[in-house]
Amino acid sequence: MLKTQELTLNMGPVHPSTHGVYRCVLTLDGEYIVNAVNHIGYLHRGLEKLAEARTYNQFIPYTDRLDYCSGLANELSYVMAVEKLLGITEEIPERAQYIRVICAELQRMASHGIFLGSFALDIAGATGFFYFFRERDKILEMITSIGGNRLTPNYMRIGGVAHDLEEDFLAEVKQLMDEMPGYIEEYNGIITGNEIFQSRTIGVAPVSKEMALDYGFNGPNLRATGVDYDLRRDEPYGIYDRFKFEVPLRENGDTFDRFVLRLKEIEQSVNIIQQALRDIPEGPVMAKVPKVIKPPVGEVYNRIENPKGHLGFHIVSDGSTKPFRTRIYSPTYVMLSAFPEMAKGTHIMDAVLILASIDIVLGEVDR
Amino acid sequence: MDKIVDREALVGELNQKFGDCAEIFEDNTNQSIKVKPGKIVEVMTELRDNPKYELNLILNLSSVDYPENFTVLYHLNSLNYQHKLTVKVEVDKANPEVPSIVSVWKAADVMEREAYDLMGINFTGHPNLKRILLAEDFVGHPLRKDFKLA
Numbered sequence: 001m002l003k004t005q006e007l008t009l010n011m012g013p014v015h016p017s018t019h020g021v022y023r024c025v026l027t028l029d030g031e032y033i034v035n036a037v038n039h040i041g042y043l044h045r046g047l048e049k050l051a052e053a054r055t056y057n058q059f060i061p062y063t064d065r066l067d068y069c070s071g072l073a074n075e076l077s078y079v080m081a082v083e084k085l086l087g088i089t090e091e092i093p094e095r096a097q098y099i100r101v102i103c104a105e106l107q108r109m110a111s112h113g114i115f116l117g118s119f120a121l122d123i124a125g126a127t128g129f130f131y132f133f134r135e136r137d138k139i140l141e142m143i144t145s146i147g148g149n150r151l152t153p154n155y156m157r158i159g160g161v162a163h164d165l166e167e168d169f170l171a172e173v174k175q176l177m178d179e180m181p182g183y184i185e186e187y188n189g190i191i192t193g194n195e196i197f198q199s200r201t202i203g204v205a206p207v208s209k210e211m212a213l214d215y216g217f218n219g220p221n222l223r224a225t226g227v228d229y230d231l232r233r234d235e236p237y238g239i240y241d242r243f244k245f246e247v248p249l250r251e252n253g254d255t256f257d258r259f260v261l262r263l264k265e266i267e268q269s270v271n272i273i274q275q276a277l278r279d280i281p282e283g284p285v286m287a288k289v290p291k292v293i294k295p296p297v298g299e300v301y302n303r304i305e306n307p308k309g310h311l312g313f314h315i316v317s318d319g320s321t322k323p324f325r326t327r328i329y330s331p332t333y334v335m336l337s338a339f340p341e342m343a344k345g346t347h348i349m350d351a352v353l354i355l356a357s358i359d360i361v362l363g364e365v366d367r
Numbered sequence: 368m369d370k371i372v373d374r375e376a377l378v379g380e381l382n383q384k385f386g387d388c389a390e391i392f393e394d395n396t397n398q399s400i401k402v403k404p405g406k407i408v409e410v411m412t413e414l415r416d417n418p419k420y421e422l423n424l425i426l427n428l429s430s431v432d433y434p435e436n437f438t439v440l441y442h443l444n445s446l447n448y449q450h451k452l453t454v455k456v457e458v459d460k461a462n463p464e465v466p467s468i469v470s471v472w473k474a475a476d477v478m479e480r481e482a483y484d485l486m487g488i489n490f491t492g493h494p495n496l497k498r499i500l501l502a503e504d505f506v507g508h509p510l511r512k513d514f515k516l517a
Contacts, residue, residue: 041500048485049509053516213446216425216474229446298395301427301442301453314429314440325510327429329442337477366500 006034009348013042017122017352020362024339024355031348036340040333043366051326056082056158056293059326064152066328067364070111070307072103072143075156080237081302081313082158085295091287096160097239098280102173103146103155104304105269105276110139111307112262112269115359119259120191122356123200128191135183138176145169159289174277180270184263192260201256205342205354208253215338218331219309221358224261225253231305242279243272255350258357294321308332308359328367332360370450371398372420377452385409392455399440399453404465407456411471414443414452421445422452428478430486432512437463437488458488467493485510 012023021042027035047066051059063078064071083089113136120128140150145166147153155162191197207217212225222229230247232240248264250257295317303312309331316325335358342358343351374391378400381389388406392399402410414422422443429440441454456465467490468475479490480499487508490496498505507514 041502044500046509049514049516213423214473216472218424218426227446234449296395300396301429303426310426312427312442314427314442316431325429325431327427327431329427329429333481334474334477337474 004030011351013039017355019118019356019360020365022336022360022362022365024351026343026348026351028348033343033346033348033351036343036351038336038339040336040362040365043362045367047367048326048328051323053322055321056295056323059323060156060158061152061154064154065363066330066367067111067306067308067311067332067361068151069114069361070107071149071152072107072147072155073111073304073306074311075154076100076104076238077302077304077306077311078313079156079158080304081300081315082293082295084302085298085300085315085317086158086289086293087296088159088287088289092160092238093284093287094281095164095283096285096287098276099161099165099285100156100238101240101243101276102273102280103143103161105273106139106142106173108307109266109269110136110143112266113139115262115356116187116191116259119353119356122352123197125191125194125197128187131183131186131190135176135180142169142172142176145172157286157289158293160284160286164285170277170280173273177270177274177277180266184267187263192263198256200350201259201353201357202254203252204255204350205346205357206252206254207338207342211338211341212253215341216334217309217338218335219305219307220261220265221253221258221309221335223247224250224257226251231303231310237302237304243275245271255353255357258359262359292321294319303329306331308361308364309335311364330364330367332358333365333367336360336365370448372422372450372452374398374400374452377420381410381413384413392453396453398451399455401455401457404456404458407454408466408468408471410454411441411468414454415471420450420452421447422450423447425472425474426451428475428482430482430488430510432486432510434512436460437486439465439482439488441468463488464491465489466491467496469493484508487511 007028009026012018013021023039025037063074066074113132117129117132147155209225245268250261297319299316301314303310312329314327318324378389388403392401422445424444427442431438436457439456443452482488484498
């Protein structure tokens with residue numbers, strides 16, 4: 001007589017498809033997932049505790065190590081929180097504001113490049129991987145020229161940016177932005193329009209609006225479900241209110257939508273950078289900020305639209321040179337908690353894709 | 368600038384509905400209210416469902432170890448009105464207990480587990496209150512001020 005039984009499968013912590021050190025215990029009925037349990041914390045470095053023993057300036061390089069695919073954007077979120085606490089948000093020089101926008105959008109393109117490329121790899125399309133990483137690498141070369149590092153540039157400062165751009169930096173950016181539409185067409189041709197790709201992703205793990213809000217989704221994953229909410233447009237920070245751009249939306253919230261939405265966001269990032277390149281003025285890049293930063297007693301919660309969601313910093317100051325408490329709200333940490341519910345009932349080969357479509361990065365999940 | 372909820376009206380409404388449970392909390396952000404721990408689940412459900420406020424997105428759950436108490440903070444946001452509210456709950460140092468709001472937002476699940484893990488705050492009624500980032504046999508709660516780094 002045939003006998004069936006449920007099987008427990010351990011995925012990770014070291015496995016290419018977990019995008020880092022993350023472990024998931026899957027309970028399987030044949031090839032279908034009955035239950036999934038997340039195990040995280042392998043990369044926990046206690047950044048929130050470390051922040052209490054560092055001055056405000058000293059903590060900037062640590063934020064690079066959160067979401068290591070988008071270092072400049074993390075730094076921007078942190079320095080903006082401190083600037084808000086100091087009350088110097090209005091004093092940031094114009095040129096620095098434009099540089100910040102260009103950096104943040106370049107970083108968004110690089111981060112989405114990783115998402116799209118590794119997504120192609122997870123779906124066993126190794127060729128697609130190289131197309132996305134080709135442009136990502138060009139961006140990382142540019143980031144190297146401003147910060148000296150590919151992933152951890154440490155370029156933002158409280159009050160502006162560390163130094164002015166290299167002479168040919170803006171020309172290089174402009175050239176890449178002019179080439180991008182052609183590349184995006186290439187991406188669409190090789191991946192998005194691929195029939196196998198579509199049949200593997202359309203309708204897989206759909207997330208409804210209600211479920212997305214319940215699980216605290218934000219950023220691209222929320223917009224893929226049809227909720228029209230982008231901080232850059234709805235609660236503009238910095239100088240984002242000066243740019244005209246669309247907020248791409250999808251409706252079904254399935255794996256395909258989460259992929260396509262990010263591809264569309266790259267187009268909009270190109271759009272924003274082109275406007276910034278057109279308008280960027282000459283001038284200083286650093287406001288007059290005291291050497292020793294001592295914010296007044298109080299607290300602040302500030303978040304920005306990071307490539308992966310809303311990265312937030314809750315900083316409590318007691319008036320001394322070091323923060324009393326720094327809390328880092330990590331979007332992927334919260335969104336990862338929806339993975340078990342999204343994966344239930346799906347095929348085991350889709351679980352890898354569903355995980356990839358949330359776009360987790362373990363440096364930020366574990367902090 | 369952030370849009371802020373009319374706190375006086377909100378606090379009045381909450382006090383009328385659930386008994387004396389909320390008050391305006393004065394700090395530099397001007398967007399905080401303080402709620403008694405015992406009423407937090409009712410207040411959160413009300414804030415989420417009341418069409419006047421519709422604070423339907425939980426942005427952050429933070430906890431601070433002040434010398435006099437532990438404070439748990441919930442940063443809420445409304446998608447429709449784009450306004451913000453910070454709900455603060457102050458709990459006793461000796462016995463830090465807050466009712467869990469997992470029944471209101473599933474997103475609170477992992478954030479409460481994290482606050483339990485790192486700050487040692489007990490969320491009563493939480494379905495699975497275990498350590499999440501640290502190892503299960505870890506002793507102590509590192510974000511407390513009395514936890515010294517070697």
